[in-house]
Amino acid sequence: MNDQAMSLRRKLQQVNDPRQAKTISIVSGKGGVGKSNFALNFSLELLKNNKKVLLFDLDVGMGNIDILVGLNAKRTIVDMFDEKLGIHDIIEKGPGNLSYIAAGNGLSSLFILDNDKKDYFLEQYNELVQLYDYIVFDMGAGATREGLFFILASDECIVITTPEPTSITDAYGMIKHIVNNQGNMPIYVVMNRSFTKKTGTKALDRFQRIIKQFLTIEIQQMGILPDDRTVSTAVTRQIPYTLLDKNAPISQAMKQLVSNYSQTSYSTKTQETTSFVQRIKRFLIER
Secondary structure, X not given: OHHHHHHHHHHHHHHHOOOOOEEEEEEEOOOOOOXXXXXXXXXXXXXXXXXXXXXXXXXXXXXXXXXXXXXXXXXXXXXXXXXXXXXXXXXXXXXXXXXXXXXXXXXXXXXXXXXXXXXXXXXXXXXXXXOOOEEEEEEOOOOOHHHHHHHHHOOEEEEXXXXXXXXXXXXHHHHHHHHHHOOOOOEEEEEEEEOOHHHHHHHHHHXXXXXXXXXXXXXXXXXXEEOOHHHHHHHHHOOOHHHHOXXXXXXXXXXXXXXXXXXXXXXXXXXXXXXXXXXXHHHHHHO
């Protein structure tokens, strides 16, 4: 009876509130650039701005949101398929009352599902889009064929890089993969671990020019995040840095970044005409 009541409430919410959550993929060209830490603290800062946020760990084989928040998820997306659970049953509550879905072990099975299971995933996901303002995907590093399905179907993509030459090169390759498959994808770039604001801005400006010259697209500069020891302390203590020390340089920079992002109106062109579920269904059919 309680399950029926909950189901009815969800349907009523969907009828009364026709909005669709903005789906954002957080990506990087290589590992070790702070992508998952960004996804976590970005989501928490959006929450502080009175937004409803769901953080979805899709970092295949390397899902570590649980580790960063010091929690063990009772259920994961793997359990959703193995036990035929509803997606609401696997949503966990983290610090700051953040809703998140853990990756779990064996997440790679998600990407070799038969058609029935693919439909089940999309059916379950569709129940979320009117309950949140943002659904944030923490994707695996690099441009895997499977991960691209989710990235290309998202409303926006945020690429995390550092000023390090190898990181810049891999970020360029990541953006090239995205653009070759979805030329109108809105792309933001964050320059993480910048030693100074000046050097970070210089690196980001240079990267933006390279993208425009060789890929003939405009990327949006999202911001600079400093190389701050608070991050390593936060990881060790398993407390997100925006909660560990709100006055730390990295926390203040994230606060400003999210404030700027919230005020930016990025034209999504044809992306606005279809939902995430509709786009991913099309990609699954076409490929």
